[in-house]
Amino acid sequence: MKISDAALKVGLPVKTIRYYSDIGLVTPTGRSAAGYRDYDHSALKKLVFIRRAREFGFSIDECRDLLDLYEDQNRSSADVKHLASLRLRDIEQKQKELQLLHDELSHLVQSCKGDGRPDCPILSNFAQV
Amino acid sequence: MKISDAALKVGLPVKTIRYYSDIGLVTPTGRSAAGYRDYDHSALKKLVFIRRAREFGFSIDECRDLLDLYEDQNRSSADVKHLASLRLRDIEQKQKELQLLHDELSHLVQSCKGDGRPDCPILSNFAQV
């Protein structure tokens, strides 16, 4: 599969996938005779995983660790489990924070009259500090 | 409140708060005689809101829009409502994606034996493409 089709399927810009290829995060499965990058199913899965992880603030290096751990058969699965457990905690914390952000904005939308009057109480709905 | 105390309260690095001050995103309430930045309760609220929004991929400009809309009394609350509604959609989508990421990693943790054997099936638990 060529890079633009891969980009469509996984929801990342072509430029970004090319960048990931450059830095060795997800290398293409192969190259066509003309030098075009080729991506297979497992590469697509990795890209989707990375897209999600990146969207939620995990660094490239953290993503790399998870992928590398899998691909390096010398590492033990205990390492993977430990790393994944740590990230799971992070994600659960993020879920709570995201819910708070949702609540704030949702309350804002509900309390705005939306009739053109500039009395929208956005600040009064801000998070408790 | 001085910048380091503010940083502690809102969960942002001092450097970042100073940066937000420099770019005019959240300006300090005032300055002490010595020129120290001073932050009050409402500034802290703005900082917490921005921290959350930034963590979930909203750009500085998107944050600025929400804050500016509030502070610009010439804007109508309908504008705020519309903008906040759009962001709310984004957040709901993010909640779904975050749940998927959580499921992936959680399944990974559960299926890893954690006994040192390198047979952890991380890739087989990747998202469906």
Add this chain to the structure above:
DNA sequence: TATAGTCCTTCCAGTAACTGGAAGGTCAAG
């Protein structure tokens, strides 16, 4: 009152992770 330590300031340079654009090769359709 001196001095040590921990703040604070500005400024400037560096980093992470893209992102845009130029210059040029490839390929299917008409």
Add this chain to the structure above:
DNA sequence: CTTGACCTTCCAGTTACTGGAAGGACTATA
């Protein structure tokens, strides 16, 4: 056999910080 939409590499620019230097300010203790 050319047009247009792909693809390639390379290099420069952007966003949002982040680290460090140089120096001023405040607090506690000797």
